[in-house]
Amino acid sequence: MGLASKTRDVVGMIKDRVSQSKAAILSKPSNLSLHLALLRATTHDPFSPADNKHIDTILSFGHSSRATAAIAIEVVMDRLQRTRDSSVALKCLLIVHHVVKHGDFILLDQLSVRPFTGGRNYLNLSNFRDNSSPVTWELSSWVRWYAQYIETILSTSRVLGYFFASSSCSIDKDKQEEKISALTNSYLLIQIVSLVGLVEEICKRPDSLHVEGNKLVNQIMGIVVEDHFSAISEVSVRVSEFRERLSGLSFGESVELVCTLRRLENCKERLFELSSSKGAMMESFWGFISEIKNGVGTEKDEGKLVITVRRGKAGESSDSGRFMHDVKYSSFRAV
Numbered sequence: 558m559g560l561a562s563k564t565r566d567v568v569g570m571i572k573d574r575v576s577q578s579k580a581a582i583l584s585k586p587s588n589l590s591l592h593l594a595l596l597r598a599t600t601h602d603p604f605s606p607a608d609n610k611h612i613d614t615i616l617s618f619g620h621s622s623r624a625t626a627a628i629a630i631e632v633v634m635d636r637l638q639r640t641r642d643s644s645v646a647l648k649c650l651l652i653v654h655h656v657v658k659h660g661d662f663i664l665l666d667q668l669s670v671r672p673f674t675g676g677r678n679y680l681n682l683s684n685f686r687d688n689s690s691p692v693t694w695e696l697s698s699w700v701r702w703y704a705q706y707i708e709t710i711l712s713t714s715r716v717l718g719y720f721f722a723s724s725s726c727s728i729d730k731d732k733q734e735e736k737i738s739a740l741t742n743s744y745l746l747i748q749i750v751s752l753v754g755l756v757e758e759i760c761k762r763p764d765s766l767h768v769e770g771n772k773l774v775n776q777i778m779g780i781v782v783e784d785h786f787s788a789i790s791e792v793s794v795r796v797s798e799f800r801e802r803l804s805g806l807s808f809g810e811s812v813e814l815v816c817t818l819r820r821l822e823n824c825k826e827r828l829f830e831l832s833s834s835k836g837a838m839m840e841s842f843w844g845f846i847s848e849i850k851n852g853v854g855t856e857k858d859e860g861k862l863v864i865t866v867r868r869g870k871a872g873e874s875s876d877s878g879r880f881m882h883d884v885k886y887s888s889f890r891a892v
Contacts, residue, residue: 601645657720662726699768745799757824785832
């Protein structure tokens with residue numbers, strides 16, 4: 558097994574060098590730095606993370622024309638779709654994730670229209686398998702999950718009307734609250750359902766049997782943890798808005814809100830693994846979610862379902878209320 562692993566590593570290094578040599582010969586001078594940066598960021602080494610310097614080089618192609626940005630996205634996607642190597646695929650997905658979070662709007666625009674079909678299995682990696690070794694086999698499950706997770710980010714972004722957790726599409730908090738307060742109950746529910754679906758996707762991440770301590774996996778989870786806090790913040794602002802609307806919800810809206818918050822609560826234990834350093838803050842968040850969920854109930858009265866809304870006393874203050882202030886006006890950072 559050790560010899561086979563070493564042989565595979567050597568073969569991977571040779572492939573990387575050959576690919577870079579071919580790029581130097583075949584690439585147009587204007588695109589050479591892009592091709593080389595991509596190849597250097599997506600090596601065949603299953604244990605080394607993608608170099609942030611090379612990722613930044615790829616992102617810099619969003620500072621130019623739309624045509625240049627389109628080429629950058631096309632080159633990344635082409636390598637992602639062609640590779641059968643799990644480490645290369647994961648690093649390509651990581652680059653796509655960085656485009657979503659840190660890419661200029663012009664790059665995001667090109668990502669949003671490729672491929673034109675969009676939808677589920679957007680990246681077409683649900684059947685990805687790399688059976689070269691036990692490590693690559695396990696990394697394959699990470700490829701499938703990570704691709705689905707990014708697809709969910711793109712889907713959620715379409716629902717929100719802006720790219721989720723993107724530094725290029727950040728919205729002033731006061732303006733965000735103003736826009737959210739103008740949403741109808743039904744569309745506000747659609748947004749919360751989509752965000753909870755994103756949180757659930759985070760919780761579906763594979764276990765790390767053979768890749769415990771793997772730097773590439775750790776690099777991926779570092780950026781996912783940031784997303785996790787962003788999702789919690791996005792959910793909190795919208796649930797806070799519903800807190801003001803509880804008495805005006807229809808029966809169907811009440812049921813859907815309660816069911817969605819229960820789905821979110823089912824993620825509690827798995828999410829705590831990502832936020833143990835912010836235990837007190839997260840406990841306040843879960844207390845707030847429970848408060849809102851319990852604030853809307855359904856009871857039977859003479860064979861009819863009746864909506865009941867339970868409120869605290871006027872002026873009553875709670876830790877969950879204070880937490881909402883922190884969520885809306887503070888920025889989260891992964892530790």
